[in-house]
Amino acid sequence: MAELRFTKDHEWIRLEGDIATVGITDHAQNALGDVVFVDLPEAGRDVAEGESIAVVESVKAASDVYAPVAGKVAEANAALAENPGLINSDPTGEGWFFRLEGVDAGSVAALMDEAAYAAFVESAA
Amino acid sequence: MAESDSALLETPLASLHRELGGRMVPFAGYAMPVQYPAGIMAEHLHCRAAAALFDVSHMGQAELVGEGAAKALEALTPADVQGLKPGRQRYGLLMTMAGGIFDDFMVANLGDRLFLVVNASRKEQDLALIAAAMPAGVTLRPLPDRALIALQGPQAVASIATLAPGIAALSFMGIGAFDIAGVPAIVSRSGYTGEDGVEISVPAESAERFARALLALPGVQPTGLGARDSLRLEAGLCLYGNDIDETTSPVEANLVWTIGKRRRTEWNFCGADRVRAELDTGAKRLRVGIRPEGRQPARAHTEIQANGATVGEVTSGGFGPSVNGPVAMGYVAREHAADGTPLELLVRGKPLAARVAPLPFHPHRYAR
Known part of the structure; x- marks a missing residue:
């Protein structure tokens, strides 16, 4: 399985072939607490890097989720509508948010790797 | 801050x-x-x-x-x-x-x-x-x-x-x-x-x-x-x-029950004139319970609309774990305050269907 890359907004992205899967990090879900609702983008939407395209709501607060790179939304995770708690229980697996197609591999590679993200989280704490 | x-x-x-x-x-x-x-x-x-x-x-x-x-x-x-x-x-x-x-x-x-x-x-x-x-x-x-x-x-x-x-x-x-x-x-x-x-x-x-x-x-x-x-x-x-x-x-806050019976004959507390006038003629707006449809919460300061016109604002809102759904309170114009009245909550620019609902959302269990 391809390695994860990370943004400063606490999204992760995993590029496999031409499709990139995006979610929020374990650190992000832990900070948010129990997720109760997600607002996901529709398939076919063209998104720019850094564009707010999803919202995650915990008991306490709402947070935006941004596109880590530009692309077109291929699919959103329909399972989250029924079970948004997957974001807490398996943030980098079943708790994925959406998939992007047509992404630039170089843009993904330019994001933080796991060690860099861990250092970023540590420095922000 | x-x-x-x-x-x-x-x-x-x-x-x-x-x-x-x-x-x-x-x-x-x-x-x-x-x-x-x-x-x-x-x-x-x-x-x-x-x-x-x-x-x-x-x-x-x-x-x-x-x-x-x-x-x-x-x-x-x-x-x-x-x-x-x-x-x-x-x-x-x-x-x-x-x-x-x-x-x-x-x-x-x-x-x-x-x-x-x-x-x-x-x-x-x-x-x-x-x-x-x-x-x-x-x-x-x-x-x-x-x-x-x-x-x-x-x-x-x-x-x-x-x-x-x-x-x-x-x-x-x-x-x-x-x-x-x-x-x-x-x-x-x-x-x-x-x-x-x-x-x-x-x-x-x-x-x-x-x-x-x-x-x-x-x-x-x-x-x-x-x-x-x-x-x-x-x-x-x-x-x-x-x-x-x-x-x-x-x-307006639907807290008239906190006013003592004797106090409603004396009217000798701070601000009594406004309270008395609103009890006589009705307040223009009232605090109500609001149940958004679906799962999406509406937070404090969400605009409340009815038929496209602004009629109030959410003052508290979130997800109710015991209700297992979103719950809110807010003020609406009096004519929209009856239980069951349909409202739209403007969440991130999109209208979210909701209804005025009786409070509390979860029954009180006090030791009376």
């Missing part, structure tokens, strides 16, 4: 919160636990099922001593304070001259004195207001060296009664002095969750030992301000600064 942690005040339980893994956040100038490792959802549900311990020591406590204290306090509140019997507590509103709500508070008759609990965010202003209203011979004594701990939930009273059996005999809004595990405590059967339970004032220096004794009782779990907020919202209880403030009147 970046407040540095060093500027925040701490309660006597601060080190216990950290030991228990509490996530500390700024609230009303204090570092307070918003949640513990269990999380807001689990803490909320545990309170509804068993017993939840809350540190609410940031709230203001004070006592009024001297002849005429109750009568003088009635100048500031439409609550019936003079009619409050020894051993009884009452919820009331402090009023502005213009008929807005200066704060909401608890007042109890402890026999030889009145005992007051006010909001953390308002305590300086409240105590100044009250002190200025007292005649010669009545003394307002702030009690900054006392902690306040709430134990809430269906098992709360049975649990604490193992340490002080007399507590079980208190009825809702009853109050008395008890010795609990060697700590002199003032215990009232009241709370802010909609559940049965008690609020306990203890000396600050004994607070940690006392809290540990409660946490050792079966069924008791530490619970943070996050669950306190979702519990009170489901119970339809107002948060000062969100749901009520100096611009809202008791009539």
Whole structure:
């Protein structure tokens, strides 16, 4: 399985072939607490890097989720509508948010790797 | 408004919160636990099922001593304070001259004195207001060296009664002095969750030992301000600064029940003219419960529309773990305030269908 890359907004992205899967990090879900609702983008939407395209709501607060790179939304995770708690229980697996197609591999590679993200989280704490 | 942690005040339980893994956040100038490792959802549900311990020591406590204290306090509140019997507590509103709500508070008759609990965010202003209203011979004594701990939930009273059996005999809004595990405590059967339970004032220096004794009782779990907020919202209880403030009147806020019967013949409290006029002709807007359809919460300050026109604003909103759905409160124009009235909530620019719903969202389970 391809390695994860990370943004400063606490999204992760995993590029496999031409499709990139995006979610929020374990650190992000832990900070948010129990997720109760997600607002996901529709398939076919063209998104720019850094564009707010999803919202995650915990008991306490709402947070935006941004596109880590530009692309077109291929699919959103329909399972989250029924079970948004997957974001807490398996943030980098079943708790994925959406998939992007047509992404630039170089843009993904330019994001933080796991060690860099861990250092970023540590420095922000 | 970046407040540095060093500027925040701490309660006597601060080190216990950290030991228990509490996530500390700024609230009303204090570092307070918003949640513990269990999380807001689990803490909320545990309170509804068993017993939840809350540190609410940031709230203001004070006592009024001297002849005429109750009568003088009635100048500031439409609550019936003079009619409050020894051993009884009452919820009331402090009023502005213009008929807005200066704060909401608890007042109890402890026999030889009145005992007051006010909001953390308002305590300086409240105590100044009250002190200025007292005649010669009545003394307002702030009690900054006392902690306040709430134990809430269906098992709360049975649990604490193992340490002080007399507590079980208190009825809702009853109050008395008890010795609990060697700590002199003032215990009232009241709370802010909609559940049965008690609020306990203890000396600050004994607070940690006392809290540990409660946490050792079966069924008791530490619970943070996050669950306190979702519990009170489901119970339809107002948060000062969100749901009520100096611009809202008791009539608009649907808190007319806090006005004593005798007080409605005397009209001798601050702001009585506005209250009287609104009772006669109806308030233009009213606080109501709101149930958004689906799962998406609508938060405070969400615009409320009906047929495309703005008719109000959400003042508290979130997800209700016991309701298992989104719940909110807000003010709407009176003609849209009837239960079942369809509304749209403008969440991130998109209309979210909702209806006016009766409060509370979760039934109160007080020990009447």
